[in-house]
Amino acid sequence: MSATETPHGRHIPDRLDRPLRSAVFSWEALLIAVAISIFAVNSFASPYFLDAWSLSDLTFNFTEKALIALAMALLIISGEIDLSVAAIIALASTMMGMAVQFGVGTSGLVAIGIGVGLACGAFNGLLVTRLGLPSIVVTIGTMSLFRGVAFIILGDQAYKGYPESFAFFGQGYVWWVVSFELVLFLGAAVIYYVILHRTSFGRRVFAIGNNPVAAQFSGVRVERIKFILFCLTGLMSGIAAVLITSRLGSTRPSIAQGYELEVITMVVLGGVSILGGAGSIPGVVLAALIMGLVTFGLGLLNVPGIVMSIFIGLLLILVIALPIVWRRLMKERPA
Amino acid sequence: MNALLKNREIWLLAAILLLIGLISTRYGAFASPRNLANVFNDTSILMILALGQMVVILTRSIDLSMASNLAFTGMVVAMINAAYPAVPVPLLMLIAAGVGLALGVFNGALVWKLGIPSIVVTLGTLTIYRGATFVISGGAWVNADKMSPAFIGLQRMQMLGIPLLSWIALAVIASFFVLLTRTPLGRSFYAIGVNPTASVYAGIDVGRTKFVAFCISGLVAGICGYLWVSRYVIASVEIANGYELNIIAACVIGGISIAGGIGSVGGAVLGALFLGIISSALPLINISPFWQMAISGSAIILAVVLNARGERRQGRIILKKAEAI
Numbered sequence: 001m002s003a004t005e006t007p008h009g010r011h012i013p014d015r016l017d018r019p020l021r022s023a024v025f026s027w028e029a030l031l032i033a034v035a036i037s038i039f040a041v042n043s044f045a046s047p048y049f050l051d052a053w054s055l056s057d058l059t060f061n062f063t064e065k066a067l068i069a070l071a072m073a074l075l076i077i078s079g080e081i082d083l084s085v086a087a088i089i090a091l092a093s094t095m096m097g098m099a100v101q102f103g104v105g106t107s108g109l110v111a112i113g114i115g116v117g118l119a120c121g122a123f124n125g126l127l128v129t130r131l132g133l134p135s136i137v138v139t140i141g142t143m144s145l146f147r148g149v150a151f152i153i154l155g156d157q158a159y160k161g162y163p164e165s166f167a168f169f170g171q172g173y174v175w176w177v178v179s180f181e182l183v184l185f186l187g188a189a190v191i192y193y194v195i196l197h198r199t200s201f202g203r204r205v206f207a208i209g210n211n212p213v214a215a216q217f218s219g220v221r222v223e224r225i226k227f228i229l230f231c232l233t234g235l236m237s238g239i240a241a242v243l244i245t246s247r248l249g250s251t252r253p254s255i256a257q258g259y260e261l262e263v264i265t266m267v268v269l270g271g272v273s274i275l276g277g278a279g280s281i282p283g284v285v286l287a288a289l290i291m292g293l294v295t296f297g298l299g300l301l302n303v304p305g306i307v308m309s310i311f312i313g314l315l316l317i318l319v320i321a322l323p324i325v326w327r328r329l330m331k332e333r334p335a
Numbered sequence: 336m337n338a339l340l341k342n343r344e345i346w347l348l349a350a351i352l353l354l355i356g357l358i359s360t361r362y363g364a365f366a367s368p369r370n371l372a373n374v375f376n377d378t379s380i381l382m383i384l385a386l387g388q389m390v391v392i393l394t395r396s397i398d399l400s401m402a403s404n405l406a407f408t409g410m411v412v413a414m415i416n417a418a419y420p421a422v423p424v425p426l427l428m429l430i431a432a433g434v435g436l437a438l439g440v441f442n443g444a445l446v447w448k449l450g451i452p453s454i455v456v457t458l459g460t461l462t463i464y465r466g467a468t469f470v471i472s473g474g475a476w477v478n479a480d481k482m483s484p485a486f487i488g489l490q491r492m493q494m495l496g497i498p499l500l501s502w503i504a505l506a507v508i509a510s511f512f513v514l515l516t517r518t519p520l521g522r523s524f525y526a527i528g529v530n531p532t533a534s535v536y537a538g539i540d541v542g543r544t545k546f547v548a549f550c551i552s553g554l555v556a557g558i559c560g561y562l563w564v565s566r567y568v569i570a571s572v573e574i575a576n577g578y579e580l581n582i583i584a585a586c587v588i589g590g591i592s593i594a595g596g597i598g599s600v601g602g603a604v605l606g607a608l609f610l611g612i613i614s615s616a617l618p619l620i621n622i623s624p625f626w627q628m629a630i631s632g633s634a635i636i637l638a639v640v641l642n643a644r645g646e647r648r649q650g651r652i653i654l655k656k657a658e659a660i
Contacts, residue, residue: 133639136397137593140580141635148629155625253625258577261399261458274452304474306572310466317445317459324449 027271027323031286034319035293042297049300056177058296060247062266063181064240065259066288069266070192071236073284075229076267077196079209079276080135082124082230085237086259087146092116092241094150097159097251106165113242114235120146121234125227135230143260150253159251170247181243188236193281205229209276265316266291290315343590343642344601351609358612361620372497378611379504380559380566384578385585385603386511387555391548392586393524395531395595396453398549400442401556402578403464408434408560410468413477413486413570420483427486428561435557436550438464443549447542453549461579469572477570487565500562507555512600524548528596584631585610588638609634 042049049055068085075082092113099112124142128135172180196202207215208222216222245251270287272279291312298308359366384401391398411434412427438460445456479487490500515521527534527541534541564570589606591598610631617624 127636127640131640131643133643134593137583137587137639138636140583140587141632141639143580144584144628144632144635146632148626148632151625151628152623155623261461265458265462268455268458274455304469306466306469306474308466309462310470313459313462313466317451317456317463320451320455321445321449324451 028280028283028286030319030323031270031283031290034315035286035290038290038293038297042293042300045297046300049297052177054296054300056173056179056182058292059179059182059185061296062288062292063179063185064243064247065263065266065291066285067185067188067240067243068233068236068259068263069270069284069288070188070281071229071233072263073267073270073272073279073281074192074196074202074205075233076264076272076274077209077276077279078205078226078229079212080128080226080229081139081264081274082121082233083136083139083260083264084120084124084143084146085233085240085263086256087143087150088117088120088234088237089241089244089256089259090150090253091120091146092238093245093251093255094153094159094253096162096241096245098153100159100161100163106163109162109166110169110242113245114238117234117236117238117241118231119234121231121237122227124234125230128230129223129227147253154251154253160249162245162249166246167249168246170243170245181247184239184243189281189285196281201225206277209273209278211277262291262312265312269316269319344599344605346641347588347590347602347605347609351605351612354609354612354616358616358620362616365616365619372501374611374615375504375608376498376501377615378607379500380562381581381585381611382504382604382607383507383555383562384559384582385589385607386507386600387552388582389586389589389591389598389600389603390511390515390524391453391545391552392583392591392593393528393595393598394545394548395528396446396545396548397457397583397593398439398442398552399454399457399579400438400460400464401552401582402575403461403468404435404438404553404556405560405563405578406572406574406576407438407464407468407471408557409564409574410472410477410560410570410572412561413482413564414472416483416486417477417481420486424483424485424489428558431557431561432554433557435560436554439550439553439556440546442553443546446549447546450542453545465572465576472570472572474572477564479568482565482568487568490562490565500566503558503562508600508604515600520544520547525596528594530596581610581631584635587635587642590638590642592642606638 072082072085095116096109096113099109104112120142124135124139127133127138127142169180174180174183196205204215204220204225207218207220208225212222240256244256248255266287267279267284268274269290270279270284272284294311294315295305295308298311299305355366355371364370384405388398388401408431412431415422415430416424416427442453442456442460445451446453490498490503492499494502513521515524523534523539523544526537526539527544531541534544563575567574585607586598586603587593587606588609589598589602589604591602591606613630613634614624614627617627617630
């Protein structure tokens with residue numbers, strides 16, 4: 001007997017791998033390898049790729065979605081999901097656009113964007129935790145509701161006329177080619193890393209995802225933590241709304257359409273189990289980088305966006321499928 | 336009587352009748368049989384898709400790729416029709432069904448053989464199938480003038496005063512009813528949704544049954560690919576973009592539990608009709624169509640809240656009361 005099978009078929013090894021071995025064969029290592037190879041292919045494929053400004057533009061491809069992916073990772077690890085994030089962006093952006101018509105200044109706009117995001121997240125969280133509803137259905141509903149409200153307010157119109165100072169968030173640079181969005185994302189990534197991997201709150205998130213009932217009996221306030229996670233996801237969506245609105249300089253109700261699936265793809269590609277209980281922030285950051293590299297590299301080669309989505313879809317399935325196939329082949333080999 | 340009140344289809348039917356009544360006060364002709372038949376015909380494709388999705392949801396899975404499958408299949412048959420107008424339309428329908436089935440087999444095989452969660456698989460194939468639609472068409476549209484009259488006309492043929500599309504929907508509804516209530520396969524969809532472990536002990540191959548469910552949803556999406564393209568007389572990369580969520584919404588409103596094992600053919604049909612009535616009534620009663628999204632969103636949330644009351648299981652909630660947010 002070298003290992004024990006639990007009733008649920010989970011595999012519990014007698015002893016853990018040595019640190020080096022587990023680091024080399026970790027999901028993050030696989031992602032780093034994928035990222036480096038895509039980077040290399042891009043450098044060979046296009047002469048315009050290896051340029052500081054090109055690489056800086058590249059980051060705009062993923063920072064906004066990746067900000068949401070950080071919070072979404074925690075939410076998915078806890079066993080829930082939020083499909084309404086793109087709709088939250090639409091509603092928050094619409095509210096900001098409306099505020100502009102009343103002459104609200106830049107700081108007010110930011111507060112409104114983030115506040116609307118937080119409120120939407122809290123609404124999702126209340127529905128899921130207070131009424132005990134499945135989050136996938138609740139957020140399909142709120143996804144229609146939030147974007148629907150944006151459509152009611154705006155119809156086929158657009159809001160413009162954002163103040164000049166507002167453009168900094170989505171278009172400004174902190175230093176040389178380092179954009180404000182990138183700095184914000186890296187800062188947020190560090191914060192989320194600490195929350196998930198270095199605090200008891202993070203351990204509780206994992207505990208809830210692995211077994212909510214056991215977590216509850218261990219004294220973890222499951223509902224409260226899930227509520228906080230929904231609020232965080234809403235908050236990050238609000239921040240993303242500020243960035244996107246600032247970058248585009250206008251608001252339409254169809255803004256950020258389909259982002260929710262890209263954000264979830266990032267999270268899953270980053271090694272977060274869609275069933276909850278496993279995942280890491282470095283993985284999500286790497287996955288965001290990979291998606292940025294793929295879309296930007298293909299963009300330099302004049303590949304249309306819709307064809308890029310094939311690569312993203314294939315990448316998602318392949319990266320999940322290959323380790324499973326690999327493990328199966330290793331098992332079949334005589335020991 | 337008590338059982339009747341607990342039956343969620345009855346409540347949904349009552350809600351729909353109330354809705355029709357309310358609309359009639361603003362627009363009298365809405366409740367006429369002629370108009371209701373039109374609404375049914377308009378909703379046919381959504382009903383068929385919702386039934387396919389329901390089978391997948393019953394098995395605790397989800398198929399997010401149905402709308403992309405529909406777009407791809409629709410493009411394939413439209414391009415065949417444009418290039419070879421002589422190919423008979425029934426054969427094209429068979430091709431559509433076959434292509435849709437193949438895409439469903441791909442989803443199902445990944446779920447069955449590799450054990451990847453269905454939401455991940457179909458999230459991937461959602462983008463792959465739609466991207467493939469762009470690749471085969473090069474981004475071009477197939478317009479009405481390139482489609483043969485038979486291709487466009489078949490589903491509009493009247494039988495007993497009702498278009499063929501409605502008859503197809505009725506036939507699909509009937510066959511799903513027989514499948515889900517009168518066959519071992521249909522019962523096993525429910526069984527693995529209610530309790531996968533017990534199903535294994537009862538001799539049901541859970542993986543294979545899920546595979547079959549994805550084949551069914553793929554097949555149905557393929558058939559709807561032809562129906563959609565010939566109904567709206569356009570095939571493009573963008574058709575039915577985001578429609579997968581409407582399909583799931585119809586299921587949820589129809590009382591199908593996303594946790595699996597609960598749902599009925601009647602529920603799926605009524606759920607789709609509910610959405611169909613709203614979308615066809617809004618312009619008639621002078622409400623901007625921009626309201627539709629928010630209304631269906633509210634309907635979904637309301638439906639989940641009401642359904643959850645019926646599904647709540649007893650016991651196991653020892654600690655819940657002690658906790659407050």
